[in-house]
Amino acid sequence: MKFGNLVIAGLVTGSIYAVFAVCVSVWYRVSNILNLAVGDFAMLGALGVDDLVRVRNWPLPAAIAVTLVTVAAFGYVYDRVVLRLATEGRSAQEGIVVTFFFTFALSFFIDGVARVLFGTDVHAAPALWSGRSLTVLSSLHVERAGILVLACAVICGSMFWLYISRTLGGKAIQACGENPLGARIAGIDTRRYRRIIFTGTAVLAAVFGIVESPITGYTYLSGATISLTGFIAAAYGGFRQPGRALLAGLAIGITEALLGGYVSAEYGDTVLYAILAALVLAWPRALGFGSAVSG
């Protein structure tokens, strides 16, 4: 049953990676910008709720609502002011500067603000479903927070899929990614979609931070690690295919858990990243690395 427990743990971790990978790839599809701050929004969600509940004694629902509204407002303003100026202003930037720099700078900024607001200790939002871990099929153990994470991942993944594949808005998003100029000529407001997706993925990341933080605990620096894993999983989907990014996130999570359980708890992650690097180098095109981040 060790295998089963490891797979369940891997699925929980993988679903987190998968959601962040989907956030990265969906927004890249609309804007051609990699969101390296997505993990920082998760951290803001977790530590923000923790701060309001633990330090300021707010009720949990109010703390969650205020934190999510704050994250949404921040994401909206950042897109409206910084990203708009960076991509459409008089001295608009292009290439890797836009691809990496502005969300990357945002990540640093959020880290700095979080350090001042929340300190450097490990904290977590209160568990939304507290209690002992559940036992399934007599020997498989599942954390309650893990079930919430999985449920959120399935619901959010399905909603994203339905939105992208079944709605006019989803088609417009696809058009924005395929050919931004053509999309604008066809009357699609690419700016609006970019803003909606950026704000939406920021809120989604914050929700996942709140749900997931009771499992791992967050510090003000946790965002960078989360963003990085989302980035890697999204890269395996060529940054433009949320479905593949989701599968890659799940596969990375399960492989990580199995390596940790069977190979080495200490060097499991190191072996995982070595495998991932070897895969990229061995089959770059088959894994969707045909496109290039160019300057």
Next chain:
Amino acid sequence: MRSLRLAGLVVVAGVVVVVVFGQQYVGSVFVLALCYGIVTAGMAVQIGFSQQIVFSQCVFMGFGAYGVAMLNTHYGLPSLLATPVVMAASGLAALLLGSVVTRASGLALAVATLMLPLIAVGYVSSAGYLGGSVGAPLTGSLWPGSSTQSIAVGNGLITVAVLGLVVLAASRILSSDIGLELYVLGVDEPTAAAMGVRTPRRRLELFVLGSVFAALGGAVYAGTQLFVPATLASPTAELALLMMLFVGGRRSVLGAVAGAVAIQYLSGASS
């Protein structure tokens, strides 16, 4: 001549700051910034100018720093003598690693090299002989002075001299025919190949150059700070290096150094 002027400007400005502020906190932050400046000067050539998007500089910076620390503490070699040994070793390591990873390009190269800091920090944090998750201390600095004042100023002047040489080398490369080849390689690789540029070889040389500069920066870091934290080889450190490069202007060697100084100064002032 322009390269010489540029390097001269860096050396003169650096010497003035080290002599005036060398024994103060500002001076120590400045020397630390110059260590990063050595790395970002190489990144300006590799990432900024030639657009070889790799995320392995922090790994080689860690290689250089840990190499000097190990030679210094375990074998009693002075930091200044350990530096060329580590440089040679890092060049060899970069050649071996580069001959594998530079077969890929674009996104594949970026993602493959992004794994390297993750692998490095995982290994370093678990390796007891490297100090584990805490880091590795050194027993001797670059400048073996008798007083803390002379050590601080001596270390600073050595760092400035190394940075001056790196700026000179990077600027000379960029203003030469090789620099032109690297520029074309970055803009359009098929066109570069059609023009007769030996693209695989140039890609490998570029990788080795950036890695050796990063290792040199790491070696000087270890010799001046007397401690190598495990986080030096982490992805966060790589992101910080990229930030320094972008802030200063990724296509300018001097800008990359200025970016390192600005970010490190702000970071030091806020801590």
